[in-house]
Amino acid sequence: MRDAVIVDAVRTPIGKGKPGGALHEVHPVELLAGTIRQLIARTGVDPAQVDDVIGGTVSQVGEQSFNTTRWAALSAGLPESVPATTVDRQCGSSQQAVHFAAQGVISGAYDIVIAGGVESMSRVPMGSAVLPGTDPFGPGIAERYPDGLIPQGISAELIAAKWGLSRAELDDFAATSHQRAAQAWADGRFNSQIVPVTTPNGLVERDESVRPGTSADVLAGLRPAFADDAMSRRFPQIDWSVTAGNSSPINDGAAALLIMSGERAEQLGLRPLARLHSFAVVGDDPLMMLTAVIPATEKVLRRSGLTLADIDLFEVNEAFSSVVLAWQRETGADLAKVNVNGGAIALGHPLGASGARIMGTLVNALHQRGARYGLQTMCEAGGLANATILEAL
Numbered sequence: 001m002r003d004a005v006i007v008d009a010v011r012t013p014i015g016k017g018k019p020g021g022a023l024h025e026v027h028p029v030e031l032l033a034g035t036i037r038q039l040i041a042r043t044g045v046d047p048a049q050v051d052d053v054i055g056g057t058v059s060q061v062g063e064q065s066f067n068t069t070r071w072a073a074l075s076a077g078l079p080e081s082v083p084a085t086t087v088d089r090q091c092g093s094s095q096q097a098v099h100f101a102a103q104g105v106i107s108g109a110y111d112i113v114i115a116g117g118v119e120s121m122s123r124v125p126m127g128s129a130v131l132p133g134t135d136p137f138g139p140g141i142a143e144r145y146p147d148g149l150i151p152q153g154i155s156a157e158l159i160a161a162k163w164g165l166s167r168a169e170l171d172d173f174a175a176t177s178h179q180r181a182a183q184a185w186a187d188g189r190f191n192s193q194i195v196p197v198t199t200p201n202g203l204v205e206r207d208e209s210v211r212p213g214t215s216a217d218v219l220a221g222l223r224p225a226f227a228d229d230a231m232s233r234r235f236p237q238i239d240w241s242v243t244a245g246n247s248s249p250i251n252d253g254a255a256a257l258l259i260m261s262g263e264r265a266e267q268l269g270l271r272p273l274a275r276l277h278s279f280a281v282v283g284d285d286p287l288m289m290l291t292a293v294i295p296a297t298e299k300v301l302r303r304s305g306l307t308l309a310d311i312d313l314f315e316v317n318e319a320f321s322s323v324v325l326a327w328q329r330e331t332g333a334d335l336a337k338v339n340v341n342g343g344a345i346a347l348g349h350p351l352g353a354s355g356a357r358i359m360g361t362l363v364n365a366l367h368q369r370g371a372r373y374g375l376q377t378m379c380e381a382g383g384l385a386n387a388t389i390l391e392a393l
Contacts, residue, residue, distance in 0.1 A: 005272035009360030017121030056093025056117030095355025116256030153226035181342025251348035292385030312371035318343035
């Protein structure tokens with residue numbers, strides 16, 4: 001049976017997703033192009049041999065419209081003969097891009113694929129794809145959910161309430177994310193995967209959202225971010241403990257991975273970093289929205305034939321502290337093995353890029369720690385989640 005392996009993984013530094021952010025002056029096509037270009041340069045792969053480029057982007061409007069990945073591939077210098085497509089599975093878009101790429105390789109449809117993603121939230125704000133006065137859901141959804149859908153922040157609050165997560169727990173987890181990310185940078189653990197970005201204001205080489213001095217005490221002073229009287233009446237169990245500090249920030253960035261069959265890697269003299277072992281994608285309650293990481297983890301473990309105890313490292317996207325802590329309560333995973341180099345609360349969450357960013361972080365962490373198996377999962381708007389198991393090689 002054919003396999004799919006990761007040969008290389010790179011990412012840009014992650015900038016704050018606002019005017020004045022480190023990457024704000026760079027067009028999103030160029031952010032993604034830089035990672036694609038670097039993959040080709042680092043591996044020496046003939047770009048004409050790439051069968052497809054699959055990229056994730058969430059807000060596919062404005063500068064991120066008309067198949068962003070195609071233009072990034074061309075800007076990176078790939079031949080016009082190399083196709084590309086852009087997918088949207090919300091926050092898991094580039095993890096889904098990796099799934100599609102690997103599944104194509106395993107099936108024999110591809111030999112070499114680039115998978116990645118990009119989001120410039122400073123230039124294309126979150127939610128901007130929904131035109132004013134339009135309804136993206138339609139009447140059937142209004143009938144099925146007559147009380148109305150809710151924003152992610154309210155879902156994060158419902159999760160905290162359901163699993164009895166205190167404000168102190170949420171803040172402590174967030175502070176730990178910053179501490180781990182700051183230490184990872186201090187130890188040079190991200191250096192091998194970073195593609196510096198040239199901007200009009202100079203070279204950007206480090207993530208901008210990491211705050212080494214953040215503590216739980218500092219975070220405790222922040223106000224709830226989503227408090228709303230109408231939601232309080234609808235959901236009286238909420239005690240409003242989710243803040244900007246224990247949520248992921250808004251960011252700009254891009255990431256990409258080179259994926260091919262193990263046979264092709266051997267032919268090219270390339271040493272794979274990891275094998276894409278197992279995949280899963282699930283749906284869950286769109287009101288709780290962010291809990292699908294729990295059944296996704298169960299499903300990917302079942303498909304892999306592994307148990308939780310076999311997994312050495314976990315990457316669970318830190319959309320909100322409550323998501324990861326609820327996942328841990330249900331799975332029993334050791335938090336010491338989760339997001340060991342920090343997560344999205346500290347590093348940032350450029351939506352369409354995050355899945356590929358996290359996978360690159362996981363691949364590197366497995367090698368840095370001499371570990372074998374890693375599991376990645378991400379919550380996604382609409383009550384979805386992807387899960388992937390990697391085996392270090």
